[in-house]
Amino acid sequence: MPSTTHLPPDTPAARDWVRILAAYRDPNTSRSFFELGVTVAGFVALWVAAWYAVQVSWLLALAIGVVNGGFLVRLFAIQHDCGHGSFFNNRHLSDWAGRILGVVTLTPYDVWRRTHALHHSHAGNLDRRGIGDVTTLTLDEYNALPPLRRFMYRLYRHPLVMFGLGPTYLFFIQNRVPLGLMTAGKVYWISAMVTNVALAVAVALIAYFGGWQAVAFVFVPPVFVAASAGVWLFYVQHQFETTMWEHDPDWQLHEAALHGSSHYDLPLVLRWMTANIGIHHVHHLYSRIPFYRLPDVLRDHKELVEVSRMTMRESLKCASLDLWDVKRNRLISFRQARLAA
Numbered sequence: 001m002p003s004t005t006h007l008p009p010d011t012p013a014a015r016d017w018v019r020i021l022a023a024y025r026d027p028n029t030s031r032s033f034f035e036l037g038v039t040v041a042g043f044v045a046l047w048v049a050a051w052y053a054v055q056v057s058w059l060l061a062l063a064i065g066v067v068n069g070g071f072l073v074r075l076f077a078i079q080h081d082c083g084h085g086s087f088f089n090n091r092h093l094s095d096w097a098g099r100i101l102g103v104v105t106l107t108p109y110d111v112w113r114r115t116h117a118l119h120h121s122h123a124g125n126l127d128r129r130g131i132g133d134v135t136t137l138t139l140d141e142y143n144a145l146p147p148l149r150r151f152m153y154r155l156y157r158h159p160l161v162m163f164g165l166g167p168t169y170l171f172f173i174q175n176r177v178p179l180g181l182m183t184a185g186k187v188y189w190i191s192a193m194v195t196n197v198a199l200a201v202a203v204a205l206i207a208y209f210g211g212w213q214a215v216a217f218v219f220v221p222p223v224f225v226a227a228s229a230g231v232w233l234f235y236v237q238h239q240f241e242t243t244m245w246e247h248d249p250d251w252q253l254h255e256a257a258l259h260g261s262s263h264y265d266l267p268l269v270l271r272w273m274t275a276n277i278g279i280h281h282v283h284h285l286y287s288r289i290p291f292y293r294l295p296d297v298l299r300d301h302k303e304l305v306e307v308s309r310m311t312m313r314e315s316l317k318c319a320s321l322d323l324w325d326v327k328r329n330r331l332i333s334f335r336q337a338r339l340a341a
Contacts, residue, residue: 069225077275124256
């Protein structure tokens with residue numbers, strides 16, 4: 001499992017990294033357009049291939065759609081950079097690119113940008129949980145629940161729900177309204193409703209020209225795969241054994257960013273598909289760094305490579321972690337909680 005014990009004694013403090021990482025914040029406009037163009041081209045090419053394949057074999061179209069889920073993850077990652085204002089130097093260009101991509105990813109851009117900003121400002125704070133994060137109870141909170149609510153929490157944390165039913169509900173249903181921002185202002189309702197209308201028109205056109213088969217085997221598979229993969233990525237970026245959670249006033253923003261976010265060291269192909277989002281501890285320390293400059297940070301500052309680093313094999317253990325043990329400062333499983341009791 002990831003560990004934070006590899007930092008040399010002369011490593012800068014978490015807060016000091018902000019000044020160091022500022023050197024990597026400026027996006028290259030040509031590079032940004034290239035990354036966006038390559039990703040859109042790949043997504044469209046596979047989408048068209050699946051459209052023609054469905055006329056020959058539903059299974060072939062489904063297989064192409066599964067692969068295309070990787071390109072949809074990358075489009076979401078670019079939308080993510082747009083939300084942080086790190087993809088283009090021009091904020092308006094970033095926002096409109098994000099809004100257009102939000103239709104493709106089924107994610108209202110302005111709603112997501114706000115909730116994600118709250119996630120960044122509160123990550124690891126036990127007193128600010130609830131918006132933009134994976135619901136996580138402490139061991140004491142869980143033990144204090146009545147039996148039915150314990151069961152519901154266990155059901156929520158079950159891998160089949162967390163990475164299967166949950167992502168489907170999140171992207172197909174929950175994203176249709178500005179949940180968490182219902183009374184925060186009309187801009188969030190406009191974002192959700194405009195995205196919904198554009199999405200409805202797109203699905204109607206797909207059904208009109210391609211029938212239900214195109215909807216079921218061309219449109220849905222990439223979304224389902226990308227949703228599940230995206231939730232998994234977000235999960236392992238913060239839900240690992242040695243992550244960091246603190247109550248106010250012990251919680252510190254930069255410490256939580258560095259030690260409460262993982263370095264998910266993926267194979268090269270998956271690193272490309274996920275737009276380096278696995279270098280999440282650096283991203284949380286300085287979210288204005290474009291995704292394509294994150295590897296430069298690890299190249300130049302090798303002391304950050306091993307911070308909370310985990311491989312794909314190691315990350316599988318994260319799926320069994322469910323509760324934050326305040327006394328031991330680590331995430332534990334329900335089984336460990338029973339043994340502790």
